[in-house]
Amino acid sequence: MSYRSFPVCRTIIPVFLSTMIGLAACTPTMKVEAPDKPIVINLNVKIEHEVRVKVENDLDKALSSNPNLF
Amino acid sequence: MRAEGQQIFTIALVDAGVPLVNGEARLRFPGDLSMHLDSLTWPFAGGTIGASNIKIPLDELPSSLSVDMDGLDASSLVGLMDVPDLEARGTLTGRVPVIFKDGEPFIEQARIRSIGGGSIRYRAQGAAEALRQSGSSAEILADALANFQFTDINMTLDGPLNGEIKARAEIKGSNPDLYNGKRIELNVNLSGVLRDLLRSATVLNELPASIRDRVQGSAGNR
Numbered sequence: 001m002s003y004r005s006f007p008v009c010r011t012i013i014p015v016f017l018s019t020m021i022g023l024a025a026c027t028p029t030m031k032v033e034a035p036d037k038p039i040v041i042n043l044n045v046k047i048e049h050e051v052r053v054k055v056e057n058d059l060d061k062a063l064s065s066n067p068n069l070f
Numbered sequence: 071m072r073a074e075g076q077q078i079f080t081i082a083l084v085d086a087g088v089p090l091v092n093g094e095a096r097l098r099f100p101g102d103l104s105m106h107l108d109s110l111t112w113p114f115a116g117g118t119i120g121a122s123n124i125k126i127p128l129d130e131l132p133s134s135l136s137v138d139m140d141g142l143d144a145s146s147l148v149g150l151m152d153v154p155d156l157e158a159r160g161t162l163t164g165r166v167p168v169i170f171k172d173g174e175p176f177i178e179q180a181r182i183r184s185i186g187g188g189s190i191r192y193r194a195q196g197a198a199e200a201l202r203q204s205g206s207s208a209e210i211l212a213d214a215l216a217n218f219q220f221t222d223i224n225m226t227l228d229g230p231l232n233g234e235i236k237a238r239a240e241i242k243g244s245n246p247d248l249y250n251g252k253r254i255e256l257n258v259n260l261s262g263v264l265r266d267l268l269r270s271a272t273v274l275n276e277l278p279a280s281i282r283d284r285v286q287g288s289a290g291n292r
Contacts, residue, residue: 038242038253041211047262 072101076108088150090114103128115150116143117161131173137166144188155195160188160220166227175231184223187243191217214245214254236261 081093093112099105104127111120118140126132144158164182168175192198192215201212220243229235237260244251 038255039210039214039249040255040257041207041214043211043256043258045258045260045262047260 073099081112084112088114090119093120114139114142115146117141117163131170134167134169137168139164139166139182141185144184144190155193155197157191158188160223161185162223164225168231177227177229177231177235180225180227182223182225182227184220187219187221188223189217189219190215190241210248210254211256213248214256217245217247218254218256219243219246234261234263 075098077097077099079095079097081095082091084090084093090112093110095110096108097105098108104125107121107124107126109120109122111118119137119142121135121137124132124135140163142162144160144162147162148156148158161184162182163185164180166180166182167178169178170176198212198216201208218241220241222242223239225237225239227235227237237258239256239258239260241256241258242253243256244253248254
């Protein structure tokens, strides 16, 4: 006696097999990758040279008035 | 004025914001109230800086000229700026067109770029710490600059030579010690009176003593 003798088996087994094949084909794959885009850093710089000149001038004055400072 | 053939002059010093020494000019005077500048070069920062093929009227300023920079060594440039804990390696080249408006020189669409790759390392402990405390982007910047290996640098400059210049630098590369060497693009917008910055006394360190005394004499009178 073969399984083909049972009408239920004749229906269920092909449906089960085709469902499993379908599931296997749809199995999602998860891959963790760093985004391809580069890190972008934007920087705004304003040169305030006057500050430095002022400090140097002040230092000159301080040294002139106190020659033994150092 | 007229002279037969090419005349060669040596130029001890030109104070162009950055003092330039030991230049050489190759000129011709065709006798039509003009001089033809075949070439004008100074050794600078391991490379050369200069101009070529310009006709200059003897009784007025030229309307424009282009300054060529060739083979400038980034390490030497950083040495001139004398910024503590800043190191750089690489070679820069470029062209700086200068036009004259009412006698005032303006830089117009200057382009400077790197030839091949190089590196920038800025490891000032105080500055890096201040950057880290300024926010996440600044923290990444501080970490990136600790050992930044660049592949490209592209810079543009515009503005009056005696006034505020706007510069933009696009630096592409990565730090192999940061995020597995993920690519980083650093865009820097810079504005300020570069001439004053370049005039600062630290630039004078590279000059021979005799010329340094002359330059410091004029700079010290500011």
